Amino acid sequence: NAGVTQTPKFQVLKTGQSMTLQCAQDMNHNSMYWYRQDPGMGLRLIYYSASEGTTDKGEVPNGYNVSRLNKREFSLRLESAAPSQTSVYFCASSARGVESEQYFGPGTRLTVT
Amino acid sequence: GENVEQHPSTLSVQEGDSAVIKCTYSDSASNYFPWYKQELGKGPQLIIDIRSNVGEKKDQRIAVTLNKTAKHFSLHITETQPEDSAVYFCAARTYGGSQGNLIFGKGTKLSVKP
Numbered sequence: 289n290a291g292v293t294q295t296p297k298f299q300v301l302k303t304g305q306s307m308t309l310q311c312a313q314d315m316n317h318n319s320m321y322w323y324r325q326d327p328g329m330g331l332r333l334i335y336y337s338a339s340e341g342t343t344d345k346g347e348v349p350n351g352y353n354v355s356r357l358n359k360r361e362f363s364l365r366l367e368s369a370a371p372s373q374t375s376v377y378f379c380a381s382s383a384r385g386v387e388s389e390q391y392f393g394p395g396t397r398l399t400v401t
Numbered sequence: 402g403e404n405v406e407q408h409p410s411t412l413s414v415q416e417g418d419s420a421v422i423k424c425t426y427s428d429s430a431s432n433y434f435p436w437y438k439q440e441l442g443k444g445p446q447l448i449i450d451i452r453s454n455v456g457e458k459k460d461q462r463i464a465v466t467l468n469k470t471a472k473h474f475s476l477h478i479t480e481t482q483p484e485d486s487a488v489y490f491c492a493a494r495t496y497g498g499s500q501g502n503l504i505f506g507k508g509t510k511l512s513v514k515p
Contacts, residue, residue: 328410389435
């Protein structure tokens with residue numbers, strides 16, 4: 289099993305450009321999450337999907353959209369990137385919601401200039 | 402909403418010593434408290450968790466204690482080894498939205514010196 293995979297690993301965008309971060313898990317998990325990690329800020333939840341077909345906002349959803357494409361895949365889209373979105377983005381999945389172990393991907397380091 | 406404070410932000414110990422990281426939370430309804438370890442360049446990984454109906458939980462050299470009255474919980478690592486060097490995050494489950502989510506502390510960078 290690959291666990292949780294994320295693409296790309298690194299990305300540089302100019303202000304105003306758009307991009308989609310891809311995430312896939314092969315553990316048959318129901319729930320998936322997108323976090324951002326900034327220095328000194330810990331992990332903050334952007335969006336999550338409790339189950340296929342549902343999505344909900346987390347702490348910091350502004351400027352992002354998500355799609356739960358199927359049970360395996362959960363993508364994060366930046367429609368018009370801003371320098372404040374420079375961060376490391378982690379995707380995670382869990383079997384049975386927020387109180388079961390979350391398995392994290394390796395992260396995507398995004399820089400917006 | 403829930404707020405999780407974590408201390409210290411950095412911690413340096415000698416190999417073989419114990420390390421303690423403390424977190425406080427604000428929402429008395431929180432009932433699930435996981436700890437994650439993040440090694441350099443990797444995603445966080447769960448190392449231990451505790452639920453509010455339990456006061457202490459141990460797993461080999463790692464233990465977590467929970468004081469619901471005071472709303473704080475702590476991670477204890479005994480007989481530290483260089484491979485314990487990492488950033489540790491505490492979290493608390495908050496209620497909101499369709500299932501609530503985890504609120505993370507800001508992390509503690511633990512350095513274990515050989």
